Amino acid sequence: xxxxxxGALIPAVLVIIxxxxxxxxxxxxxxxxxxxxxxxxxxxxxxxxxxxxxxxxTFEAALLGFxxxxxxxLFAGVVLGLMPWLERVxxxxxxxxxxxxxxxLIPLALMIFGFGVRMEASVVAFACLWPILIVTxxxxxxVDPSLLNVARVLEMTAWQRMVKIVLxxxxxxxAVGLQLAxxxxxxxxxxxxxxxxxxxxxxxxMSAQQAMRFDQMYAQLLWIGVVGWGLSAGSQALxxxxxxxxxxxxxxxxx
Amino acid sequence: xxxxxxxxxxxxxxxxxxxxxAIRVHxxxxxxxxxxxxxxxxxxxxxxxxAGEFLCIVGASGCGKTTLLRLLAGLARPTAGRVDFYxxxxxxPSRERxxxxxxxxxxxxxxxxxxxxxxxxxxTCGLPKAQHSQRIAQLAATMGLSHAIDQYPSQLSGGMQxxxxxxxxxxxxxxxxxxxxxxxxxxxxxxxxxxxEVAHLAEAHGTTVVFITHDLEEAIYLGDRVxxxxxxxxxxxxxxxxxxxxxxxxxxxxxxxxxxxxRHELFGLLEGH
Numbered sequence: 001x002x003x004x005x006x007g008a009l010i011p012a013v014l015v016i017i018x019x020x021x022x023x024x025x026x027x028x029x030x031x032x033x034x035x036x037x038x039x040x041x042x043x044x045x046x047x048x049x050x051x052x053x054x055x056x057x058t059f060e061a062a063l064l065g066f067x068x069x070x071x072x073x074l075f076a077g078v079v080l081g082l083m084p085w086l087e088r089v090x091x092x093x094x095x096x097x098x099x100x101x102x103x104x105l106i107p108l109a110l111m112i113f114g115f116g117v118r119m120e121a122s123v124v125a126f127a128c129l130w131p132i133l134i135v136t137x138x139x140x141x142x143v144d145p146s147l148l149n150v151a152r153v154l155e156m157t158a159w160q161r162m163v164k165i166v167l168x169x170x171x172x173x174x175a176v177g178l179q180l181a182x183x184x185x186x187x188x189x190x191x192x193x194x195x196x197x198x199x200x201x202x203x204x205x206m207s208a209q210q211a212m213r214f215d216q217m218y219a220q221l222l223w224i225g226v227v228g229w230g231l232s233a234g235s236q237a238l239x240x241x242x243x244x245x246x247x248x249x250x251x252x253x254x255x
Numbered sequence: 256x257x258x259x260x261x262x263x264x265x266x267x268x269x270x271x272x273x274x275x276x277a278i279r280v281h282x283x284x285x286x287x288x289x290x291x292x293x294x295x296x297x298x299x300x301x302x303x304x305x306a307g308e309f310l311c312i313v314g315a316s317g318c319g320k321t322t323l324l325r326l327l328a329g330l331a332r333p334t335a336g337r338v339d340f341y342x343x344x345x346x347x348p349s350r351e352r353x354x355x356x357x358x359x360x361x362x363x364x365x366x367x368x369x370x371x372x373x374x375x376x377x378x379t380c381g382l383p384k385a386q387h388s389q390r391i392a393q394l395a396a397t398m399g400l401s402h403a404i405d406q407y408p409s410q411l412s413g414g415m416q417x418x419x420x421x422x423x424x425x426x427x428x429x430x431x432x433x434x435x436x437x438x439x440x441x442x443x444x445x446x447x448x449x450x451x452e453v454a455h456l457a458e459a460h461g462t463t464v465v466f467i468t469h470d471l472e473e474a475i476y477l478g479d480r481v482x483x484x485x486x487x488x489x490x491x492x493x494x495x496x497x498x499x500x501x502x503x504x505x506x507x508x509x510x511x512x513x514x515x516x517x518r519h520e521l522f523g524l525l526e527g528h
Contacts, residue, residue, distance in 0.1 A: 147364070154375065164378070
């Protein structure tokens with residue numbers, strides 16, 4: 001068995017124990033569905049399309065919010081990273097807004113946008129903006145000074161320095177910030193749906209719980225886990241494809 | 256075309272000033288910090304380097320060697336005196352003065368291949384894109400990098416990475432090559448190989464070289480002249496011409512009585528400080 005499947009060992013054992021415990025009458029609980037029922041609910045959810053529709057709804061809001069945050073965060077981050085004096089002006093305001101829990105903005109967002117994708121995306125964007133902004137500022141600022149010396153000796157223009165040195169040098173770290181924000185986007189989108197937005201996976205889970213359909217609730221919980229894992233694996237794959245230096249590092253490690 | 260123009264102008268410059276020193280340093284001083292905490296790193300230094308000369312500078316660490324090189328490159332401005340390059344005051348870095356940094360791992364772009372790193376210098380020199388690959392191939396061959404042209408710096412050994420940096424510096428077609436302890440981090444065998452290659456390249460192209468090292472033997476082996484610096488503040492202790500004919504040889508030159516005599520003299524000078 002390839003070693004990369006070893007990680008599946010613990011979940012598999014837990015599911016088996018859970019299934020076995022269900023057969024012991026005295027331990028049986030209504031709120032803890034039988035794994036087999038959960039699997040059946042997941043299968044039905046996927047085949048009748050309800051789960052997929054909810055997934056698309058959640059992704060729509062999560063990715064829209066992420067995209068808005070990425071554009072704003074990257075632009076502002078590069079500008080602030082290159083202009084320390086401007087960062088001194090804006091920095092305290094950023095530090096004051098950053099600790100505000102994104103969920104606390106739901107009432108405000110609801111007031112502005114009403115129910116729906118725009119309200120959800122705005123809350124997601126707020127949550128995603130900070131990691132992208134902070135990481136971009138620090139990435140641009142921590143470009144190795146010796147690379148900047150190379151740029152000076154080669155008499156590069158400001159534009160050449162930006163495109164050939166600063167951005168590529170900062171990209172690896174910026175990608176980490178984007179990846180972090182992408183994970184946050186899903187968490188916040190589902191949270192907003194659970195709290196009040198009547199759409200998506202979060203809302204689906206709340207409805208199932210209120211209807212005492214715990215098998216469906218677990219199925220959706222499981223599905224959110226799968227989707228989240230897929231999202232992070234997908235973004236990592238994208239980063240690998242886009243990063244030749246990373247590929248070089250990997251080939252070096254393998255040889 | 257711009258590139259060719261530059262080339263011609265550089266040539267004309269050389270012809271016109273063949274008797275003019277490449278570098279002339281007058282009363283150079285450099286202090287870091289201000290007021291009471293100010294520290295004098297270089298004080299009242301006068302020095303000139305002839306066109307085509309291979310000058311080595313040795314000194315204990317903290318004698319301002321690297322600062323001096325940064326001043327010659329134009330990466331830093333002196334707090335006193337001036338640096339002239341072919342009669343013109345140095346106020347900013349220039350492509351004509353290439354600098355090989357000691358820390359090659361931080362001077363190469365890790366996201367570009369060997370070819371890409373060499374191309375960086377060509378891109379800023381205005382060489383037409385069509386001629387890039389030919390020039391890259393030629394430079395890679397010169398530095399023994401032909402087989403590694405598509406590899407990334409992280410895949411190369413330290414010696415190979417330093418070769419890439421030297422190739423990039425040659426790509427900017429410099430009249431002056433400034434080298435800051437370029438082989439300090441390399442093993443002895445690699446270092447000797449690169450010493451011979453740099454000596455050969457400088458001689459073949461008539462490039463002026465200012466080479467900083469803390470290795471006395473390296474200084475004598477490579478230099479037409481060795482300058483010994485004293486520290487606190489950095490100043491010239493002694494200038495010693497090296498009258499050993501070229502081409503030099505790693506084994507025989509180092510056994511030459513003249514070589515050994517110079518080594519004794521330099522060792523004594525540095526010991527006394």
